[in-house]
Amino acid sequence: xxxxxxxxxxxxxxxxxxxxxxxxxxxxxxxxxxxxxxxxxxxxxxxxxxxxxxxxxxxxxxxxxxxxxxxxxxxxxxxxxxxxxxxxxxxxxxxxxxxxxxxxxxxxxxxxxxxxxxxxxxx
Amino acid sequence: xxxxxxxxxxxxxxxxxxxxxxxxxxxxxxxxxxxxxxxxxxxxxxxxxxxxxxxxxxxxxxxxxxxxxxxxxxxxxxxxxxxxxxxxxxxxxxxxxxxxxxxxxxxxxxxxxxxxxxxxxxxxxxxxxxxxxxxxxxxxxxxxxxxxxxxxxxxxxxxxxxxxxxxxxxxxxxxxxxxxxxxxxxxxxxxxxxxxxxxxxxxxxxxxxxxxxxxxxxxxxxxxxxxxxxxxxxxxxxxxxxxxxxxxxxxxxxxxxxxxxxxxxxxxxxxx
Numbered sequence: 097x098x099x100x101x102x103x104x105x106x107x108x109x110x111x112x113x114x115x116x117x118x119x120x121x122x123x124x125x126x127x128x129x130x131x132x133x134x135x136x137x138x139x140x141x142x143x144x145x146x147x148x149x150x151x152x153x154x155x156x157x158x159x160x161x162x163x164x165x166x167x168x169x170x171x172x173x174x175x176x177x178x179x180x181x182x183x184x185x186x187x188x189x190x191x192x193x194x195x196x197x198x199x200x201x202x203x204x205x206x207x208x209x210x211x212x213x214x215x216x217x218x219x
Numbered sequence: 220x221x222x223x224x225x226x227x228x229x230x231x232x233x234x235x236x237x238x239x240x241x242x243x244x245x246x247x248x249x250x251x252x253x254x255x256x257x258x259x260x261x262x263x264x265x266x267x268x269x270x271x272x273x274x275x276x277x278x279x280x281x282x283x284x285x286x287x288x289x290x291x292x293x294x295x296x297x298x299x300x301x302x303x304x305x306x307x308x309x310x311x312x313x314x315x316x317x318x319x320x321x322x323x324x325x326x327x328x329x330x331x332x333x334x335x336x337x338x339x340x341x342x343x344x345x346x347x348x349x350x351x352x353x354x355x356x357x358x359x360x361x362x363x364x365x366x367x368x369x370x371x372x373x374x375x376x377x378x379x380x381x382x383x384x385x386x387x388x389x390x391x392x393x394x395x396x397x398x399x400x401x402x403x404x405x406x407x408x409x410x411x412x413x414x415x416x417x418x419x420x421x422x423x424x425x426x427x428x429x430x431x432x433x434x435x436x437x438x439x440x441x442x443x444x445x446x447x448x449x450x451x452x453x454x455x456x457x458x459x460x461x462x463x464x465x466x467x468x469x470x471x472x473x474x475x476x477x478x479x480x481x482x483x484x485x486x487x488x489x490x491x
Contacts (some may be wrong), residue, residue, distance in 0.1 A: 104285075115276045119451050126222075126444035135221045136441045137251075143258040143315070146436035166440030170268060173447065174430050176275040177422040181296070183291055195352055199293050207427050213307060214431035219265035 105181045114176045122170030130164030148214075178207050221255060226445040233273065234465025238460075239333075239470055242393035242421070243450040245326065249480045252319070253280030253487065257442065258317045260310065264437040269428035269450040270393045274422025276451055277458070286415035288356050288408065295416075296423045298377045301399075302384020303427035310389050319488030322390050326481035330474055332396050342371035342407035349373050358409045368409055376406045380420070385487055388428035392423035434442065 155163035185200035227249050232243035244266040251262035310318070345355050349370035360366045379401035383394040395417045402413035432438050 111275045115272060115451065117299065119272065119448055122440070122444040123448045125440060126448065129441065129444075130222055132220055137221055137225075137255045137257050138439045140261045140439065140442065143260050146439075148434050148436035151436060163440060166444050170433060170438060170440065170443060173268060173271050173275070174426055174433055174439070176463075177426040181293070181423060188293075193291060193353075196290060196293060199297055199352075202297045203300050203427075204295060206297070206450060207423070207430065210300070210304050210307065211425040211430040211434055213304065214434035219378060 103183060105186050107180055110179060110183070111176055114172060114179070118169045118173035118176070121165050121172065125162045125164075125166030125169060129160075129166070178204070181207070222441065222445055225251070225255065225387050225442070225450045229269070229446045229449025230453035230456075233269075233450035233455075234457040235453075235473060236273075237277075237451070237454040237457030239279040239473060241329070242361060242395060243446075243454070244270060244390070245329065245477065246393040247450070247480060248322065249326075249484060251442065251446075253480070253483050259315050259322070260437055261439060261442055263310070263389070264429070264432035264445045265439070265443040266391030267388075267425045267432060268443045269447045270387075270391075270425040270436060271422050272447045272451050273412055273454050274393070274418055277418050280401055286355065286411050287419050288412050288416045289419070290352060290356070291356050291402070291406075291408065291421040292416045292423075294354065294373075294448075295376060295380045295398075295402075296353055296420050298380030299384035299387070299420055299424035302381040302386075302425045303388040303424050304366065304384075304386040304431070305381075306388025307428045309385065313389070316488045316490060318389065319484050321386075321483035321485075322489075323481045323488060325386060325390060325392070326477055326484065329396050330477050330481065332400065333470065333474055339403070340407055341409070344371065345369040346371050346373045356412070358412045364381050368412070369407070371407045372405045376389065376401045379405065384424050384427070387421075387424050388431075395421055419460065436445045 152164070153169060154160075155167070179202050181200060185197060185204070188196040188200060229243065230248055232246035232250075235246065236243040247269065248259070248262045248266050251257040251265065252259050330348065346369075349355055352401060354370040354373065355368060357365045357367045384403070386392065386397065387394045398417040398420055399413045402408045404412050406413075408416065429438070432451040
């Protein structure tokens with residue numbers, strides 16, 4: 097990669113800023129949901145395949161904005177490595193490094209496939 | 220109250236993890252399962268989220284140091300990402316007790332690896348795949364002067380990464396211990412380069428399975444939020460005090476703690 101310093105710096109900034117935003121959203125969402133008087137982990141002692149879309153709809157309809165903010169923080173966090181890979185891919189594309197572009201494309205396809213499979217298991 | 224306890228333990232996990240160069244998942248998953256009684260599948264999903272957070276958080280400094288070999292990271296990520304997908308699929312069918320046994324076994328392996336002396340052996344020749352993909356690079360040596368290095372055994376490294384990806388998705392760990400073993404052990408990358416490159420890949424690998432667990436509904440903010448925020452805070456502090464600390468004492472204590480945890484995880488897996 098030629099003259100990739102500025103893109104590396106930009107990537108580093110995006111990651112740092114993204115982690116801060118995601119961390120702040122998660123902390124804010126969590127603080128509004130803390131229940132000191134009960135053990136919330138009791139409900140997670142046995143595995144029950146839950147429903148992601150249903151959880152979001154329930155939080156939305158019952159006005160649990162803390163849960164929604166937490167989910168937003170999680171989504172931002174999960175998207176960061178994907179952004180990083182895509183930004184790297186742009187550099188390879190600019191430099192006409194097509195073998196590396198193909199590698200980036202395979203990684204992105206894998207990441208999208210992973211999420212799609214998760215939806216397949218969402219009951 | 221229990222959430223605060225989890226938050227404090229996650230801070231400690233991030234702190235110890237950054238000093239010893241390991242992920243917090245090896246501490247958080249056993250704590251969630253053995254101490255709080257959370258099902259291992261939820262613990263794994265929450266831990267993966269924290270791995271994405273710490274990897275992205277640390278990436279900024281690694282990128283600035285120019286140690287990450289982005290070409291190696293991207294190419295090997297093909298193996299880890301598809302490994303992570305395989306791991307996610309396996310986890311959907313596998314019994315919890317098998318997960319406890321595999322986790323216990325991985326902890327034992329990690330303890331053994333903590334005694335391994337990492338040697339900076341440079342590859343004499345560049346593998347044909349490395350020449351084609353231009354994987355060789357330059358890194359600062361002991362006196363800070365840039366020195367070029369070759370990359371060897373690329374197919375072996377790629378295969379090893381697929382295996383690391385499976386374990387990452389199954390156990391909620393970064394499997395950095397496997398990644399650096401392949402990179403500085405088999406592919407003969409300089410130690411600092413393999414650590415920084417491993418950090419890049421850990422985040423990408425964890426994203427493949429964390430994204431799948433997230434939309435499947437296994438990531439619950441009640442668990443994932445205190446774990447991710449706690450580990451991020453702990454690793455941030457750890458990275459700043461590590462230059463003033465003697466990791467040998469922490470390492471010894473951690474090996475004892477990890478041995479106990481490994482035994483407990485194996486016992487739980489065997490139903491004893």
